[in-house]
Amino acid sequence: MVATVATAAxxxxxxxxxxxxxxxxxxxxxxxxxxxxxxxxxxxxxxxDRSREIRSAARTLSRRADVxxxxxxxxxxxxxxxxxxxxxxxxxxxxxxEEHFERMSKYYKERGExxxxxxxxxxxxxxxxxxxxxxxxxxxxxxxxxxxxxxxxPQVFEAMLQTLALKIAGGxxxxxxxLYTILHESRxxxxxxxxxxxHPESEIGSYPRMQGERWKNAIVVSDTDALxxxxxxxxxxxMLKSLKS
Amino acid sequence: MVATVATAAxxxxxxxxxxxxxxxxxxxxxxxxxxxxxxxxxxxxxxxDRSREIRSAARTLSRRADVxxxxxxxxxxxxxxxxxxxxxxxxxxxxxxEEHFERMSKYYKERGExxxxxxxxxxxxxxxxxxxxxxxxxxxxxxxxxxxxxxxxPQVFEAMLQTLALKIAGGxxxxxxxLYTILHESRxxxxxxxxxxxHPESEIGSYPRMQGERWKNAIVVSDTDALxxxxxxxxxxxMLKSLKS
Numbered sequence: 001m002v003a004t005v006a007t008a009a010x011x012x013x014x015x016x017x018x019x020x021x022x023x024x025x026x027x028x029x030x031x032x033x034x035x036x037x038x039x040x041x042x043x044x045x046x047x048x049d050r051s052r053e054i055r056s057a058a059r060t061l062s063r064r065a066d067v068x069x070x071x072x073x074x075x076x077x078x079x080x081x082x083x084x085x086x087x088x089x090x091x092x093x094x095x096x097x098e099e100h101f102e103r104m105s106k107y108y109k110e111r112g113e114x115x116x117x118x119x120x121x122x123x124x125x126x127x128x129x130x131x132x133x134x135x136x137x138x139x140x141x142x143x144x145x146x147x148x149x150x151x152x153x154p155q156v157f158e159a160m161l162q163t164l165a166l167k168i169a170g171g172x173x174x175x176x177x178x179l180y181t182i183l184h185e186s187r188x189x190x191x192x193x194x195x196x197x198x199h200p201e202s203e204i205g206s207y208p209r210m211q212g213e214r215w216k217n218a219i220v221v222s223d224t225d226a227l228x229x230x231x232x233x234x235x236x237x238x239m240l241k242s243l244k245s
Numbered sequence: 246m247v248a249t250v251a252t253a254a255x256x257x258x259x260x261x262x263x264x265x266x267x268x269x270x271x272x273x274x275x276x277x278x279x280x281x282x283x284x285x286x287x288x289x290x291x292x293x294d295r296s297r298e299i300r301s302a303a304r305t306l307s308r309r310a311d312v313x314x315x316x317x318x319x320x321x322x323x324x325x326x327x328x329x330x331x332x333x334x335x336x337x338x339x340x341x342x343e344e345h346f347e348r349m350s351k352y353y354k355e356r357g358e359x360x361x362x363x364x365x366x367x368x369x370x371x372x373x374x375x376x377x378x379x380x381x382x383x384x385x386x387x388x389x390x391x392x393x394x395x396x397x398x399p400q401v402f403e404a405m406l407q408t409l410a411l412k413i414a415g416g417x418x419x420x421x422x423x424l425y426t427i428l429h430e431s432r433x434x435x436x437x438x439x440x441x442x443x444h445p446e447s448e449i450g451s452y453p454r455m456q457g458e459r460w461k462n463a464i465v466v467s468d469t470d471a472l473x474x475x476x477x478x479x480x481x482x483x484m485l486k487s488l489k490s
Contacts, residue, residue: 016452018286019419020276021465024269027291031265041263043298046272046289049450053288076431077451078438118434136455155455174264186321189363193323205294206322207261210381210400220266 003146004169005066008034010044011057013072013082014152017046026071026150026157033161037170038224039067049073054085062147067168069161072152074141076118082149083142087126090144094124097131097140104138134159174203176222177233181240185217191239192219195232201225202232248391249414250311253279255289256302258317258327259397262291271316271395271402278406282415283469284312294318299330307392312413314406317397319386321363327394328387332371335389339369342376342385349383379404419448421467422478426485430462436484437464440477446470447477 010030016022027044034041042065047053054073062068073082087094100123105115122139125131132141132148134156141150141160150160181188185206196204202223209216219236223229255275261267272289279286287310292298299318307313318327332339345368350360367384370376377386377393379401386395386405395405426433430451441449447468454461464481468474 014452015448015450016465018276018289019280019421019467020273021421022452023273028265028268031263035264042293044263044291048287075451075453076434078434078441079450116431116435118431121434122431153453153455176264176266186361186363186367189321189323189366190361196323203260205260205324206320207259207267208320208398210398220261222264 002167002169003067004171005039006171007040007042007065007067009042009061009065009068011054011061011068011070012044012046012152013049013054013070014046015048015079017072018048025154026152029154029158029161030069033165034170036173037168038173039168039170049079049081051081051085051088054082055089058086058089058147062145066146068147070147070149071157074122074139074149074151076121076139080121083121083124083126086144086147086149087129090126090147092126092128092144095127096120097123097125100131100138100140107138132160132163134163172224174222174224175226175229176220177229178221179219179233179236179240181217181219182215183217183240183243184215188219188239188243191243192236195235195239198235199228199232202228204232204236247412247414248312249416250284251416252285252287252310252312254287254306254310254313256299256306256313256315257289257291257397258294258299258315259291260293260324262317263293270399271397274399274403274406275314278410279415281418282413283418284413284415294324294326296326296330296333299327300334303331303334303392307390311391313392315392315394316402319367319384319394319396321366321384325366328366328369328371331389331392331394332374335371335392337371337373337389340372341365342368342370345376345383345385352383377405377408379408417469419467419469420471420474421465422474423466424464424478424481424485426462426464427460428462428485428488429460433464433484433488436488437481440480440484443480444473444477447473449477449481 017024073080125142126144129142129144136159150157205220207218221232262269318325370387371389374387374389381401381404395402450465452463466477
């Protein structure tokens with residue numbers, strides 16, 4: 001079944017993200033998945049490994065967008081509580097996934113080891129959830145309702161997303177073009193606003209950066225329609241030319 | 246006046262962050278400010294430049310933590326709407342800050358330019374707000390109630406935070422220690438949980454990473470008390486030693 005969606009939200013779960021120990025990297029991976037599909041990310045949240053917070057954020061964000069992707073907290077240790085929290089929020093008991101139990105038992109049996117409680121934890125999914133396999137680990141992510149619960153380790157997060165590649169469709173991808181200028185934003189802000197008002201369907205943003213002591217501005221325009229985009233770029237070029245002269 | 250706080254929240258505002266054009270970098274800067282002060286970051290959110298979303302998130306997060314820091318959307322262009330949105334949410338009209346108006350007028354006068362509407366926008370603050378100056382730009386951030394509204398450009402965000410260095414105090418800083426192991430998490434998860442249960446005041450997290458084909462785990466323990474931290478580290482070392490033998 002292919003889900004056709006317009007908007008997505010993202011929830012990154014883990015204390016390590018909020019103390020600055022680990023830099024959140026999955027957001028960039030997710031946008032690379034969403035953008036070409038024309039799916040708009042409406043919000044991203046980073047929260048800690050607390051059940052109440054996970055439940056509340058999962059519920060809120062699953063309502064705020066067509067789909068919600070989460071990352072983190074589905075491993076075997078005591079601080080991995082995402083699966084249990086999401087299951088509780090959606091009122092589903094946890095059940096062993098027979099298919100993944102078999103695969104994991106076999107893996108460990110071949111190594112002379114057995115299925116311990118932490119390993120069982122990784123193959124326990126909310127009842128009714130659809131497992132999300134991946135080529136890197138036996139432990140699956142899962143989808144329940146419109147919530148996709150993925151691993152936090154970036155390589156595994158990305159591998160799980162790829163598993164979903166044919167299952168999630170969007171709309172028209174946004175095209176974008178960027179013009180750079182060293183003019184201060186305050187020099188072109190009024191003209192830029194005029195252009196935005198003449199092209200309300202395009203989205204125009206101005207993003208200053210400091211490089212050493214110098215400012216450099218990126219003016220970014222995006223639109224799903226190439227003709228409209230071209231018209232805005234033409235106006236932007238004319239604006240920058242007139243300001244420089 | 247020094248604000249003494251235990252918890253903080255962070256709100257990053259800007260479409261560029263959600264389309265993956267710009268990687269959010271101020272969260273790391275903020276944690277470097279908060280951690281040594283013993284202030285706990287409870288949540289971070291990334292949202293787009295929409296007034297309704299800014300107002301709602303600013304209100305929610307300002308209640309969720311003792312202080313809220315925002316970044317982005319205080320420049321002169323049409324997509325910079327943070328100041329107006331926060332002012333509206335807190336019921337404060339916007340007013341010219343005389344002090345910053347004077348400084349900016351002087352700056353532009355010396356360059357043969359005048360105060361245009363976009364420049365005026367940058368010195369307009371909510372009534373009652375406390376300006377947050379910085380050494381890099383004349384345009385200030387501001388504090389209103391428990392919300393600190395800072396610039397999005399990382400250098401300016403950091404400079405504004407430094408301006409606040411003596412104005413925000415916290416509690417005891419958390420100390421932390423990290424042990425590394427190539428053991429799979431599922432090998433030590435049960436023993437680790439036992440250690441967490443014996444030391445409920447310490448916070449123990451397990452963070453796996455993939456390096457090429459190999460897994461490497463960081464076990465991180467943090468506590469405000471050095472003696473307690475030491476006791477946990479001793480238990481962790483003993484656990485890892487017994488598992489390797």
